[in-house]
Amino acid sequence: MTEHPVTLAEIIDVLDDAYPPRLAESWDSVGLVAGDPQARIGAVMFAVDATADVVDEAIEWGADLLVVHHPLLLRGVDTVAADTPKGALIHRLIRAGCALFTAHTNADSADPGVSDALAKALGVTATRPIAPIDAPRIDKWSVLVPTAAGDAVRRALFDAGAGSIGRYRDCSWTVRGLGRFLPEIGAQPAIGRIGELEEVEEDRIEVVAPVSARAEILAALRRAHPYEEPAFDVFEEAPLPTSTGLGRVGTLDAPSTLRDFTERVRAALPETVWGVRAAGDPDSIVSTVALCGGSGDSFLGVVGSLGVDVFVTADLRHHPVDEHLRAGGPAVIDVAHWASEWPWCEQARGVLDSRFSRYPGWTSRVSVRRTDPWTVGSVHASGER
Numbered sequence: 001m002t003e004h005p006v007t008l009a010e011i012i013d014v015l016d017d018a019y020p021p022r023l024a025e026s027w028d029s030v031g032l033v034a035g036d037p038q039a040r041i042g043a044v045m046f047a048v049d050a051t052a053d054v055v056d057e058a059i060e061w062g063a064d065l066l067v068v069h070h071p072l073l074l075r076g077v078d079t080v081a082a083d084t085p086k087g088a089l090i091h092r093l094i095r096a097g098c099a100l101f102t103a104h105t106n107a108d109s110a111d112p113g114v115s116d117a118l119a120k121a122l123g124v125t126a127t128r129p130i131a132p133i134d135a136p137r138i139d140k141w142s143v144l145v146p147t148a149a150g151d152a153v154r155r156a157l158f159d160a161g162a163g164s165i166g167r168y169r170d171c172s173w174t175v176r177g178l179g180r181f182l183p184e185i186g187a188q189p190a191i192g193r194i195g196e197l198e199e200v201e202e203d204r205i206e207v208v209a210p211v212s213a214r215a216e217i218l219a220a221l222r223r224a225h226p227y228e229e230p231a232f233d234v235f236e237e238a239p240l241p242t243s244t245g246l247g248r249v250g251t252l253d254a255p256s257t258l259r260d261f262t263e264r265v266r267a268a269l270p271e272t273v274w275g276v277r278a279a280g281d282p283d284s285i286v287s288t289v290a291l292c293g294g295s296g297d298s299f300l301g302v303v304g305s306l307g308v309d310v311f312v313t314a315d316l317r318h319h320p321v322d323e324h325l326r327a328g329g330p331a332v333i334d335v336a337h338w339a340s341e342w343p344w345c346e347q348a349r350g351v352l353d354s355r356f357s358r359y360p361g362w363t364s365r366v367s368v369r370r371t372d373p374w375t376v377g378s379v380h381a382s383g384e385r
Contacts (some may be wrong), residue, residue, distance in 0.1 A: 002023040004042035005359050008035055011352060014104060015067070018351045019113065023244055024132060029071045033381055034090055036098020041065050044265045044352060047344040047367035048338050049304070050100060055089050059096040061365065062102060066093065069114070071102045071253040073360040076319055080130055107344060108246055109133055114293035117343035122312065123278075124289045130247030130299055130306070134239040137211040142204060143221060144231040146191065150203040154218025154362050156354045157222035160217045162209035172194045177230075190226045211236065215275065246290035247299055249306055256330050258310060261286045265312060265333055270370065272336035273377040278310075279321050282361060286310045290330070297321075304329040338372035 001061040012032060045063040047054045050072045058066045072086055073173045080087035080094030093100055108114045109129075119127050141162060145153045154172055157163060163171045179202035185188040192198030209217050214234070221230060256264070257283040268278040292299055297320050303311040308330050316334040324332065345366040355361050 001282075003121040004040040004064070004361050006041050006356050007037065008032075008039045008041050009037035010079070011041055011065065011356070012037065012101065013020065014352060014355050015101065015346045018348075019103040019107040019110045019265070021106055021215060022136070023109040024104065024316065028105045029074050030102050030104050033072060033100040033102055035065065035101070039064070039099060041096070041099070041181045042361045042363065044232055044349075044364045045367055046241075046349050046364070047369065047371065048341050049141060049371035052089060054367050054371060055092055055098075057369050058098055058124045059092065063098050063099060067101045067103065068354075069104060069107060069344060071100070071104050072100065072175075077165065081092060103348065107348070108294065109244050111243040112347060113244075113245070114341055115291055115302050116179040117347040118291055118293045118312070118340055119248050119250055119289075120347075121237040121343045122265055122289070122291070123268075123293065124247065124248070124250040125253065127248040127250035129243065129245030130290055130302060132241040132245040135242050137207050138237045139211055139214065140206060140235045141221075142206050142233040142235070144202050144204050145223075145225060146179075147176065147201045147203050148228075149224075149226045150174065150205060151356065153221065153224045154205055155205050155206075157205070157209075157217060160209075160220035162217055163214035167206060169276075172205065174203050176203055177203065178202070187229050190228060206236075215326065224380050245295060247290060249288070249308060250289055251288050252286065257288045258282050258284045258286050258333075262333055265335060268340040269335060272339050272370070272372045272374065273374040274336035274339070275377070276333065276335050278333045279316075279325060279330060280310070284309065284331060286331070293344065294337055300324045300329065300332075302318075312340075316318055336372050338370070 021030055041064040042064045044065045045058045045061060045066050045069060048069045050066060050068045080090045082088050082091040116127060143153060158170050163169060165171045181193050182197045183192055185194055191200055258280055259364045260280055262276060262278040288308040289310055290303045290306055290308040290311060291312040295315040297316055299322055310331045310333060312333045314335050314337040316332060321332055349364050349366055352363055
């Protein structure tokens with residue numbers, strides 16, 4: 001039997017890069033649920049939910065890893081005993097040698113993420129987040145150091161966490177100048193004498209660093225700098241919006257009526273008992289679209305200020321929608337929660353396939369099980385559901 005060349009740890013690195021855990025909501029639970037990071041992985045299955053049927057499918061297919069959107073253990077638990085519903089699934093996966101990994105609200109806010117997959121399925125392009133997430137808080141450090149000691153101080157700053165910009169590390173900017181100082185009584189100058197004005201050729205080194213690394217960088221700076229009292233400045237940069245965040249706003253390639261666009265949504269998503277329903281003038285023209293995979297009724301108040309023609313999401317309720325329309329908000333299209341997030345499975349599969357499909361024995365698939373909980377629907381004679 002050939003051992004698979006990819007470890008679970010390597011797969012997690014790729015998933016965390018695509019769906020950064022820092023984007024997850026504070027209440028969420030994401031990441032590795034069960035499995036050995038050093039285990040070798042060859043077969044990966046993707047699903048929205050880790051239901052009993054999906055676990056059956058994963059085990060029967062021979063999956064080494066099941067990647068899901070919805071956390072199996074979202075609420076606090078004090079047992080995963082095999083005689084509990086969720087514990088039984090965990091035990092079955094472990095016994096079968098199948099790891100479980102979750103990408104939830106971090107996948108919702110990633111770029112691309114869950115709402116991007118939904119937008120692609122519906123033909124919505126040129127998207128931006130409904131609720132952008134600011135980039136991580138960044139400091140800019142400006143350190144004055146004798147030229148001869150510049151490399152040592154720069155290296156210390158890098159080793160403490162400074163100097164990373166995107167996929168680049170050890171980044172800095174340096175300008176040379178003349179430093180002046182006069183040591184007073186009680187000082188212990190590394191250069192110069194008490195009571196004498198000293199001039200030294202110095203470099204001003206500038207680096208960026210996460211705000212969270214301030215203590216480590218300051219300590220490293222003081223250890224590496226030859227001066228008794230290093231001169232430096234720290235500036236916290238203004239927060240900048242990013243392309244990450246919940247929901248998306250975009251445009252259709254061609255205007256459509258609400259009636260026709262609702263049919264497009266129905267045709268693009270997997271069929272469910274919940275179905276697809278719209279609220280608004282069926283003959284109104286739709287060009288700009290807001291959408292949010294999963295439950296998006298919290299954005300009903302926001303989308304009214306975005307100038308969009310329609311908002312597509314899941315789990316909408318009677319009174320919030322009624323009040324939204326009375327307030328002059330755009331039309332809404334309501335779909336099943338599972339259906340709105342299902343396109344993400346293929347997106348996540350593509351993330352891993354693009355990195356690992358070149359390895360012999362690698363295989364992946366999206367679960368064929370529908371995990372939408374609704375199973376029975378009723379249609380009135382008039383055709384209204």
